[in-house]
Each structure stands twice: as structure tokens, then as C-alpha cells.
Amino acid sequence: MTTSMHSRTTSPAIEVVGLHKRYGSHAAVDGLDLRVEHGETVAILGPNGAGKTTTVEILEGFRRPDAGTVRVLGTDPAHAGRQWRDRIGVVLQDSRDQAELTVREMVRHFAGYYSAPRDPDAVVEAVGLAAKAGARARSLSGGQRRRLDIALGIVGSPELLFLDEPTTGFDPEARRSFWELVRSLRGDGTTVVLTTHYLDEAAALADRVVVVTAGRVAAEGTPTSLGGPEARRPVVHWTQDGAARSERTARPTALVAELAASLALDDGEVPGLRIETPTLEDVYLDLVSAGRTASGPSAAAPGRHPDTHDLTTTETAR
């Protein structure tokens, strides 16, 4: 307890400097720095194979780094003990243990590992599994199993919760209720580290997003400021001489006024006029595309749309 209070007041929840991890000749994590404050919700974004899970598994104490310093709740996870683990909640990408137990039994069983667990029945209710409390874990659908994973991650009332692609397989309603659950955990002061391929999820939940490409941090910021003001400038689209035209501008009203003066039809409308403000997804895809271009000509992506395809493939494949 003394250690907990001490680390809370003097250090961030997570501090990573110069993290490296190789698998054979491949550098999965290649000089990654990360700082997460207590009570923050941070989303780690990045394409498949960027090194997110490897990083998170090092933070969870499940993998050893090759180099770098890692402090999680003031402790090096590689040498952390039971008291440290008591303060951490983990939702892994995939888990299939104890499938013969019922939902209620599993949540109660996991609660037994912690010194100050939440009420297991309240947790089952909170993840929307009350109707399935008596069902065996192996009989659950993919999305229901994922909800159970989340129940197991939060039942210990963790100070710090790791969620690795938590809503894969959720229907839209389940995803929204999960978002509410994360917001309520955040409201209780829980620090949350989330990896996700769903940019709307990151935008809805995260105080800060960290984009990882090729094993290091390519950019970070709030969901509304990532990429800087230039990347957030609105794009005005219109049709001129039968061709689609667009322009990114900090002064869309002035541009629209010019277009109206020169191109408006008899009804006063500019053909095909629309104004788009870049979303987090747009900014993310531009950053990832730029990262690929920088890492070599063979990896260069011609624009945004091929990456959109990557992202969609990722989501549907899981």
C-alpha cells in the first residue's frame, strides 16, 4: 500500500524509454518511448505487426525486453511480484481457458485471485452477460466470450487495465455498452491502455492516442489534435467542368464564397459542394501511409485508400 501511494504521487503509471524487442532478426519493437499518467485512457494504434501487442505484453510482464527501461506502477514488470499483479487487469487478444466452467463460476474464480475484487455478479451484469451467467464459457458466442474476457480483466478492481483489441467480434450495441463501461472505469480513476484497430473507438474513449509504426512511436496527441492543425484542415469538394475538384483550406467559408460567386448554378448551388473535416481515421491513415513511404520505396503507399483497405481487411479477418 505504501509503495502504491508512493508510486502514484511520484511517477507516471507507465514509463517506457528506449524499448527494444527482437524476434530472431526482426525488430518487433525498435526504440519505443511511452508515458501514461495515472487516470489516463491511452489508445495505442498501428497497423498489423507494428509491435503493439509485443509492447503491451512487455508492460504486462509476459515478455522480456531486450533493452530499454520499463516501469509500470513504479515497478519493472519483468521482476514484479504478486502484489504488483494484484493492481493490474489484463484482457488479452485471445483466451480460451477453463471453458468448462460457467460464466459466473469463472468470474468468481478469477475474483479469488485478487485482494479487493469487485462483486462478481455485478461484473457479470456490467458486461451484459447476466442472462448467460449459468452458461458454460465454451457455449458462448465470440462476442459473448469477449465480454467474459473483459469481466475477468476488471473483476480484480485494477488500478491499471490493459485491453488488447477488446471489442473484436462485438455487435454495435455491445461495443457502445463496452464504451460506457470503460468510461465508468475511467470515472473511478482506473488507468486504461487500449489497443484497437477501430478508430472510432479510440476517438470515443481515449484521452490520448499513440500511433506505433515499425516498433516505435510515429505520432501522439489527443484524438482531436493528432497530426497537428495542418492535418485537421477541412477539405472543400466541388465539381467544375464535369470533374471532381477539392482543396484543403484553413478558410473554407472564403473558398465557398469564391466558388459561389464563380460557379453557382441558377438555383444558387455550387455543383457537388461538400466540406469534410478530417477524422481521426483520416489522420491516422495519412500518418501510417507516410511511415510506409519513409521506410522504403517498395513499401510506399500511393495514398489513403490502400490503407483503408488494409484496415477493413484487418477488422473483417478477426
Ligand SMILES: Nc1ncnc2c1ncn2[C@@H]1O[C@H](COP(=O)(O)OP(=O)(O)OP(=O)(O)O)[C@@H](O)[C@H]1O
Ligand atoms: N512470438 C513471436 N515470434 C516471432 N515473431 C513474433 C512473435 N510475436 C510477434 N512477432 C512478430 O513481431 C512483430 C510485431 O508483432 P505484434 O503482435 O507485436 O504486432 P501488433 O502491432 O500487435 O499487430 P496486430 O495489430 O496484428 O495485433 C510482427 O512482425 C510479428 O510477426
